[in-house]
Amino acid sequence: MAATEKTISQVTKLGSSDYKYGFSSNIEDVKAPKGLNPDVVKYISAQKNEPKWLLDWRLKALETFFNLKKPEWAKLKIPEIDFQDYYYYSSPKSIKDKPKSLDEIDPEILKTYEKLGIPLQEQKVLSGIAVDVVLDSVSIATTYRKQLSELGIIFCSISEAIKDYPDLVKKYLGSVIPVADHSFAALNSAVFTDGSFVYIPENVRCPVELSTYFRINAKNTGQFERTLIIADKNSYVSYLEGCTAPMRDENQLHAANVELIALDNAEIKYSTVQNWYPGDKEGKGGIYNFVTKRGACRGDNSKISWTQVETGSAITWKYPSCILQGDNSKGEFYSVAITNNCQQADTGTKMIHIGKNTTSKIISKGICAGQADNTYRGQVKISSKAKKARNFTQCDSLLIGNTCGSHTVPYIESSNSDSQIEHEATTSKINEEQLFYCQQRGLSNEEAVGLIVNGFCKEVLQHLPMEFAVEAQKLVSISLEGSVG
Amino acid sequence: MLEIKDLKVSVDQKKILKGLSLKINKGEVHALMGPNGSGKSTLSYVLSGKDNYNIDEGSISFKNENLLNMDVDERANKGLFLAFQYPMEIPGVQTSFFLRTAINAKRKFLNLPELDALEFAKSLKTISEDLSIDPEILKRDLNLNYSGGEKKKQEILQLSMLNPDLAILDETDSGLDIDALRVVADGVNKFRSSDNAFLIITHYQRLLDYVKPDFVHIIADGNIVNSGDYSLAIELEEKGYEKMANV
Ligand SMILES: Nc1ncnc2c1ncn2[C@@H]1O[C@H](COP(=O)(O)OP(=O)(O)OP(=O)(O)O)[C@@H](O)[C@H]1O
Numbered sequence: 001m002a003a004t005e006k007t008i009s010q011v012t013k014l015g016s017s018d019y020k021y022g023f024s025s026n027i028e029d030v031k032a033p034k035g036l037n038p039d040v041v042k043y044i045s046a047q048k049n050e051p052k053w054l055l056d057w058r059l060k061a062l063e064t065f066f067n068l069k070k071p072e073w074a075k076l077k078i079p080e081i082d083f084q085d086y087y088y089y090s091s092p093k094s095i096k097d098k099p100k101s102l103d104e105i106d107p108e109i110l111k112t113y114e115k116l117g118i119p120l121q122e123q124k125v126l127s128g129i130a131v132d133v134v135l136d137s138v139s140i141a142t143t144y145r146k147q148l149s150e151l152g153i154i155f156c157s158i159s160e161a162i163k164d165y166p167d168l169v170k171k172y173l174g175s176v177i178p179v180a181d182h183s184f185a186a187l188n189s190a191v192f193t194d195g196s197f198v199y200i201p202e203n204v205r206c207p208v209e210l211s212t213y214f215r216i217n218a219k220n221t222g223q224f225e226r227t228l229i230i231a232d233k234n235s236y237v238s239y240l241e242g243c244t245a246p247m248r249d250e251n252q253l254h255a256a257n258v259e260l261i262a263l264d265n266a267e268i269k270y271s272t273v274q275n276w277y278p279g280d281k282e283g284k285g286g287i288y289n290f291v292t293k294r295g296a297c298r299g300d301n302s303k304i305s306w307t308q309v310e311t312g313s314a315i316t317w318k319y320p321s322c323i324l325q326g327d328n329s330k331g332e333f334y335s336v337a338i339t340n341n342c343q344q345a346d347t348g349t350k351m352i353h354i355g356k357n358t359t360s361k362i363i364s365k366g367i368c369a370g371q372a373d374n375t376y377r378g379q380v381k382i383s384s385k386a387k388k389a390r391n392f393t394q395c396d397s398l399l400i401g402n403t404c405g406s407h408t409v410p411y412i413e414s415s416n417s418d419s420q421i422e423h424e425a426t427t428s429k430i431n432e433e434q435l436f437y438c439q440q441r442g443l444s445n446e447e448a449v450g451l452i453v454n455g456f457c458k459e460v461l462q463h464l465p466m467e468f469a470v471e472a473q474k475l476v477s478i479s480l481e482g483s484v485g
Numbered sequence: 486m487l488e489i490k491d492l493k494v495s496v497d498q499k500k501i502l503k504g505l506s507l508k509i510n511k512g513e514v515h516a517l518m519g520p521n522g523s524g525k526s527t528l529s530y531v532l533s534g535k536d537n538y539n540i541d542e543g544s545i546s547f548k549n550e551n552l553l554n555m556d557v558d559e560r561a562n563k564g565l566f567l568a569f570q571y572p573m574e575i576p577g578v579q580t581s582f583f584l585r586t587a588i589n590a591k592r593k594f595l596n597l598p599e600l601d602a603l604e605f606a607k608s609l610k611t612i613s614e615d616l617s618i619d620p621e622i623l624k625r626d627l628n629l630n631y632s633g634g635e636k637k638k639q640e641i642l643q644l645s646m647l648n649p650d651l652a653i654l655d656e657t658d659s660g661l662d663i664d665a666l667r668v669v670a671d672g673v674n675k676f677r678s679s680d681n682a683f684l685i686i687t688h689y690q691r692l693l694d695y696v697k698p699d700f701v702h703i704i705a706d707g708n709i710v711n712s713g714d715y716s717l718a719i720e721l722e723e724k725g726y727e728k729m730a731n732v
């Protein structure tokens with residue numbers, strides 16, 4: 001068998017049994033009635049004791065959702081989704097009265113997070129990561145909060161922010177992703193249940209990585225989290241999001257909205273390691289991941305940088321974007337997307353240049369194996385006001401085997417003659433000579449693939465916070481590994 | 486250590502090795518010389534288990550086991566090392582990280598715990614100093630933009646770190662300057678012991694002046710046509726392949 005064939009056969013052997021996070025926990029939950037209608041929206045809003053303005057906003061969003069068609073530009077085969085067949089709110093029962101401290105949390109939940117390796121316990125918090133954990137729809141615990149609040153940093157669940165900081169929420173919610181942007185954005189606005197809220201005050205550099213961990217546990221549950229991060233003038237924050245979900249035969253739905261706002265001289269670094277359950281070898285089950293992430297560089301000299309490692313989900317549909325409004329503002333997008341077996345990913349970014357001297361950089365690495373499909377879709381738009389705007393785009397695809405497909409779809413629009421746009425794209429097959437060389441040094445076929453693929457992704461992985469870079473490297477190898485052990 | 490019997494190998498119907506036999510014992514250094522295209526690299530690839538070479542006839546045993554039944558990595562972990570004629574570049578993979586990964590792969594195979602980071606750093610430092618390898622280079626991506634000579638030295642560094650039983654050197658001396666040749670030869674001599682063995686493929690007597698072989702073989706058109714001791718290499722240098730192959 002040729003080395004590549006061996007690789008292909010090993011890679012395709014990767015079945016659901018290899019998904020390390022595929023356990024589900026026995027946690028009692030409280031659900032909204034199945035289906036999607038104004039009553040469900042009212043139920044969610046009531047569960048969360050929301051103010052009237054927000055309920056009205058949600059109901060309007062629901063109406064918008066029903067009126068909008070599903071986006072069709074992605075090169076994805078999306079089975080008809082019956083939106084009436086999902087639960088839109090699921091809360092672990094014991095959380096109904098939100099715990100005041102970690103001791104009050106249901107031990108089952110703690111066990112779940114322990115299995116996931118999340119530093120929930122206070123002692124582990126010493127490792128320097130503040131974590132907000134979202135299980136299904138509800139934010140469970142926000143660690144490290146006290147220390148942060150001394151700096152004036154707000155890091156809490158969006159539900160709490162709605163109660164405690166209504167002015168900030170009202171001012172910024174939906175200001176980057178308008179409700180009517182597209183149907184998933186509208187859906188999220190109508191039924192979002194929880195998520196994280198971050199506010200970094202002027203002149204504050206957040207001293208720790210802020211982190212959220214999402215996990216979909218309940219069956220047939222959609223997870224619609226909403227994250228809002230505001231970096232006020234001259235501030236800095238680095239935020240990391242990680243996700244897992246148990247193995248289930250039916251597809252689970254995830255449609256998040258993430259909005260970032262950077263004011264003058266502020267910088268937001270947003271990193272994602274997405275490892276949702278990808279479905280089994282035959283493509284059964286897995287998460288549908290329809291995510292809208294958008295950052296607005298509102299202030300001059302502001303910067304937003306997205307780094308993502310996407311290895312999971314049956315379907316990924318995601319374009320973290322930057323709107324570069326402030327003069328000299330910068331947008332960056334670093335992405336690794338791995339698809340194996342029957343996974344499909346259509347991901348990329350949009351860089352909208354509006355301010356003068358705005359710059360953007362896009363580095364995308366797509367790795368594709370099995371029968372998977374991987375598309376990079378990127379838009380660079382330079383408006384007439386964006387004098388001297390610059391963009392650099394590099395898209396590299398690596399193919400493992402002959403049955404997968406990789407596509408690069410750039411949309412470039414410039415209304416400004418003094419802008420500078422560079423686009424480079426390569427597609428290559430995994431190099432057999434390199435594999436042989438590694439194996440001659442004692443690495444197994446899958447270790448060799450992991451090593452070479454990690455090398456291929458290095459430019460992106462090095463932008464992850466240190467603690468997570470190592471994890472991401474392992475994840476990259478695992479998601480391409482065949483029969484482990 | 487290694488016994489090749491009547492080995493016939495072809496690629497895409499093209500016959501390359503045509504009944505080659507060779508026996509290498511522990512503690513021996515064998516040199517293999519021969520004109521371009523005679524099948525030297527092919528032999529080294531077949532020994533290390535590269536794909537797409539058809540073994541039409543013959544057998545190879547390595548440490549009393551059938552080598553042909555083993556995967557590439559199994560052969561490597563059982564102690565067979567090939568210093569490549571053209572070492573591969575691996576972008577994004579730091580050289581020192583690669584070395585550590587390789588060492589730990591072997592240790593895992595041998596049921597040993599991972600090598601302690603400090604210990605690794607120590608032996609890496611010692612050996613790279615011996616080979617006068619700039620430590621800065623070890624922080625770069627494996628072989629990427631290394632000069633020809635730097636790549637060859639890197640192979641010997643890997644060899645020394647991985648501690649194989651049988652090392653095949655495929656034209657490691659080609660492309661080395663005079664000083665580097667000396668350094669590489671010293672490295673080989675230092676590593677050489679009564680427990681391991683070498684198959685050194687070369688075109689030049691010069692390396693053999695430093696690393697004295699116990700046996701010299703001449704290969705022509707897929708077969709060993711002449712074997713002798715070190716003096717054969719000297720004779721070859723004088724007379725050229727044409728005459729020597731006809732002996
Ligand atoms: N994959 C292949 N496909 C076709 N022919 C091949 C292949 N590999 C080797 N050959 C041929 O087999 C012959 C032997 O090649 P090999 O590389 O073993 O020679 P060599 O003795 O190492 O030569 P050199 O001294 O130039 O390195 C050559 O004629 C070469 O063209």
Ligand SMILES: [Mg+2]
Binds near residue numbers: 570656
């Ligand atoms: Mg050769």
